[in-house]
Amino acid sequence: MKVHSLKKLFMALAVLWMGSPSLQARPVAEQPMDGAVLQRQDLPYRFETLDIDSVDGQRHYRVWVASPKRSAPKEGFSVVYMLDGNAALGSLAPDLLQQLDQGAAPVLVVIGYATNNRIDRASRTLDYTPSTGSGEQRDPLTGQPNGGADAFLDLLQTRIKPAVAQKVALNTRRQTLWGHSYGGLLVLHALLTRPRDFQNYAAASPSLWWNDGWINQELDGFGARLGTHKANLLLMRGDKEPAAPPPIQLTEQPADRAARTFLASLQSVSHLSHQYKVFPGLSHGPMLDASLRYTLQWVNRQP
Numbered sequence: 001m002k003v004h005s006l007k008k009l010f011m012a013l014a015v016l017w018m019g020s021p022s023l024q025a026r027p028v029a030e031q032p033m034d035g036a037v038l039q040r041q042d043l044p045y046r047f048e049t050l051d052i053d054s055v056d057g058q059r060h061y062r063v064w065v066a067s068p069k070r071s072a073p074k075e076g077f078s079v080v081y082m083l084d085g086n087a088a089l090g091s092l093a094p095d096l097l098q099q100l101d102q103g104a105a106p107v108l109v110v111i112g113y114a115t116n117n118r119i120d121r122a123s124r125t126l127d128y129t130p131s132t133g134s135g136e137q138r139d140p141l142t143g144q145p146n147g148g149a150d151a152f153l154d155l156l157q158t159r160i161k162p163a164v165a166q167k168v169a170l171n172t173r174r175q176t177l178w179g180h181s182y183g184g185l186l187v188l189h190a191l192l193t194r195p196r197d198f199q200n201y202a203a204a205s206p207s208l209w210w211n212d213g214w215i216n217q218e219l220d221g222f223g224a225r226l227g228t229h230k231a232n233l234l235l236m237r238g239d240k241e242p243a244a245p246p247p248i249q250l251t252e253q254p255a256d257r258a259a260r261t262f263l264a265s266l267q268s269v270s271h272l273s274h275q276y277k278v279f280p281g282l283s284h285g286p287m288l289d290a291s292l293r294y295t296l297q298w299v300n301r302q303p
Contacts, residue, residue, distance in 0.1 A: 031118040034090030043094055044069050044101035050163050051114060054155060059113065059123045063160060064089060066108035067168045068101060078106040078174035079164070080299055081156065081198075082292065083128065083183035085112025087119060091289045096296065103300035106176070109164050111156070127152035128182035130189045132214055140211070140248060149189050157197055174302070176200035178295045180288040182207050185215060188262075191233060192218040195226045195272075200299065202234040204291030205284055208258040209244035216262065223269045233266070233274035234298060235259060236291045238282030245284075 038047050050063040064085060068077065082088040089110050100106065113120040125139045129146035137147035164170065175198045179187040184206030191201040192215070208215060243255040256278070263276055279290050 033086040033112075033116055033118045037089060037092050037094065037097075038064070040094060043097050044105070045097050045108070048167060050160070052155070052159055052163065055151065059127070061155075061160075062086075062112050062114045063163070064108075064110040064112070065164055065167055066092070066097075066110065068105040068107070070101070070105065072169040073171075075173075076169040076171040078104050078176070078299060078302070079109060079170050080106050080176040080178060080296060081109045081111060081160075083111055083177075083179035083186060084119065084124060084181075084288070085110035086115065086117065087288060088112070088178075088292055090118070091292045093293075096293055100296060100300050104302065106174075106296070106299050107164070107168055107170060108296075109160070111160065124182055128179065128186040129210065130185075130193075130214065130218070132211060141245065149186055150193075152186070153190055153194065153197070157194075174199060174299075176202060176295070176299050178202040178204070178292060179206075180204040180291055181284065182210075185210055188215050189218065191231065192222050193225070195222070195231050196229045199230065200232045200234065200302075202236070202291070202295040202298070204236045204295070205238065205241060205287045206235070206259075207244075208262060209248055213258065216265070219265050222266075226269060226271055228271055230271045231273075233272065234277065234295060235263060235274065236277045236279065236287065236294065238279045238284065238287045238290075240281060240283040241287065242284075 045066040046069055048065045048067070050065065052061045052063060053059070062085070089112065092108065113123050121142060122144050125142055125144045125146050126148040128149060129139065130149045131137065131147040137145065139146040177187050177190055177198045184203040187201050187203040188206050190197060237256055237259055241255060243258060259276065263274060266272060266274055277294065279287060282290055
């Protein structure tokens with residue numbers, strides 16, 4: 001088959017993949033990153049870049065720090081840490097940044113990878129999934145290594161946060177962690193296992209199906225770990241999303257039963273407030289952009 005025919009076939013398959021609600025839980029590989037916002041000089045935010053390597057030297061993170069151009073308040077700026085940063089960067093539309101500048105104007109810490117692709121599938125598969133304590137883990141969708149969530153969260157807490165704090169004054173009592181899909185799973189893992197690292201946890205389309213609902217095992221002892229620390233959980237989902245991506249087979253109906261069951265398990269936890277936001281008409285892929293915009297607006301409205 002000729003090269004141009006192969007390219008046409010690949011593009012057609014990609015369109016079908018992105019358009020099918022049942023397949024949208026998997027990110028499309030090799031899409032180029034949209035970094036147009038980095039070239040804009042007329043916005044109320046300035047962007048700086050940090051490059052940080054994982055402890056084992058195998059993953060290379062690129063962190064974009066978007067700071068308001070106005071003076072910091074006495075207590076410092078609130079801050080939002082975003083996962084899948086290469087994709088999230090393309091969601092930071094100029095009108096959204098202008099809107100944020102009219103409110104609390106949080107610092108935006110966009111945590112991505114040193115690649116020009118929108119998604120680094122192998123790295124996020126490892127970084128965003130918890131360890132089950134069962135030795136070497138392989139991802140059910142890609143077969144790639146997974147289970148590195150705690151090492152990633154350690155890096156976020158001990159390397160990325162201090163590096164950002166050296167660049168801009170932050171209010172450590174107003175920190176938000178946002179993630180989508182596997183990133184949403186990581187947000188829930190962070191909430192349940194180290195709930196004092198942030199005040200707001202925004203989980204968009206979290207992969208609650210992962211490893212037969214492993215995340216629910218981490219509910220045990222959560223109230224004690226939270227203690228008197230006040231935390232907020234924002235759980236978001238599109239009403240066109242399936243319960244799980246293929247080849248994962250779930251028989252539960254409706255598709256959001258896992259999300260509602262998870263939230264019901266948190267009802268008795270003191271000092272935790274939570275809300276469930278459903279986005280009508282949205283499937284898994286479009287939820288990244290929609291949930292990030294909603295989260296930033298939610299943070300911007302907080303007193």
